[in-house]
Amino acid sequence: MKILIVEDDMSLQEIIAASLRKEGFIAEIASSYDEAVSKLAVYEYDCVLLDLTLPGGNGLDILQKIKKEGLKLDVIIISARDSIDDKVRGLELGADDYLAKPFHLAELVARIRSVVRRSRNGGEMLYSIGNVELNPDARVIRVDGREVQLLKKEFDIIQYFMQRPDHIVDKAVLAEAVWGDHIDQADNFQFVYAQMKNLRRKLEEAGADIEIKSVYGFGYKLTYK
């Protein structure tokens, strides 16, 4: 899968590119508005990571060009402006997703996979690892074809891990992703442990061949058994 990273910050370009290449993507870089426009005119990409503040122009204008020319690629806006106007305008113009900086690399990879999978499967998304299959839209998880009943938070946790297999997930990051920004002053992560314990038990009982392992006491990792 070929990704174009349109980002003016050299360090961030390098990190995103390295991370995507590690995940098996082909990553190309454009540092300015003009470079992005010329690369999009010459080469074909599956997905574009689009920063909005660029030397020489606005990322939203590139998005408009992509849609006007009918290019068949997915666009994820990565912006530090964190403005609702930009987000709404970007999505209205046809962006597939919006990720505010700073983001976690695993989150970025998961979003790329999501949007590409959604556009290729005609709108339906399915995550599958081993004998476990998860449909986020229908909020259904199956092990060996049999549905496993999970509570809302348990489902959110397993979905988060299935989008980031083999990545170490900090429990603080997990808590923020599942419970929201308001976990910042929590005394401890007991609420995460409680849900995790039940989720692990249900996966084990269903005979799933994936497991969520604790890593060094500060995080978790989803692995294939």
Place this chain on the structure above:
Amino acid sequence: MKLSTRIVLGLIPSAFLILMLWAVFAYRTMVKKVNFETDFILRKYSENIIMRKLTGEQLPDSFNGVYNTYFIRKVSSVYADAVPMITYSDSKSYVSDFDEFSFVRTRKQIFHDSEGHAYELTVSLPVTERNLLSDHLKTWTAVLFLLLLVSLSVSCLLIVIGNLKPLKEIMKWLDNYKLGMSAPEVPSDDRVMEFKKLSEVLQSASERLEKQYQDRKIFIGNASHELQTPLAVCINRLELMIDDGSMTEVQTGELVKIRRTLNHLSRLNRTLLLMSKIENGQFPDIVNVNLGGLLSEAVVLFDEIYSSRKMTSRIVGGRMPVIDMNEQLADMMVNNLVKNAYAYGTPGTEILITMTENGFTISDEGSAALPSAGMFDPFYQPEGRREGSTGLGLALIAAVCASSSLVISYTFEEGRHFFNICKH
């Protein structure tokens, strides 16, 4: 109250007073004139009788067919000296010729003949017609007074409404005006100097406000970009190192701690920028928000997150507070207040949320009152720094309240902190 109604209501008492004074004056003047005419007839009649009496001519009949009556009697010189020479009076007397009581005006006059004998002439004139005329005058003066008052008020109202039409247009423009949205030009009426001036001032103020708003919006966007991008770089580099797998457990643990600190820094930056956005009015969409629903959701969320503190919560109050404000800001305000109660309340105690029609109060147990100075300023942390706290929670709530016509207040009573939010 509308300005036109207020002007007309202000006019009615003075118009009432002026017209009333005019009506009383007109009525009294007319009655006085009628009385004068009656007295003039009596005087002429008296002079005629006295003249005839003194010259020895034949006196007319005491009843002359036009209801006038007279009576002459001889009086002592003592009496003649004691009473006024001429007196007028009104009374109800029996008129024998008509066999009925009638209102009469009476004139009495003392006169002397050539031999010095004193006489008193009493002349009476029935005044039923005069009284009837007075009654008519009274009725029609009152009718005229009311007609004038009503027509004056209605014409005044119509004139005021007509003349205030340009102001109505300006008010309509103000109602539809939203900062950050492209607004049409302020309606202007060049015929009236004051309205023209008002339109010009409003137009220039709205343009100035719009420019400041856009400038600040761009600044916030740029500041956010310049600060968040390097943070993203640092956090992502750490993630690559953590994911690499070549680090020892201790090294990985340290990297995770650095990343959490960077996340905290990022959150702090986002919150400061958020406060600037709120102060700049960048949350213009106002809807009807049921704060009761948001409070119930927040309680469920924080009950779980702070389950280790073993606190209970109770929501009381019959009426759900429903407030017109931005939904995102309402959510932020409610969550921050409930989180504060859970994070700073004494473990094992109860959080009480009392709802009223106009707002709500959250109370939690505490050992002493919080220093109120600077409580709603940024970086207020009176109880020592709490892990993960930005010190911006209460300042953020205050900013939301200020932008949403709400008031936040704090009290400490009987070992409990009370934070109250209510409509302005």
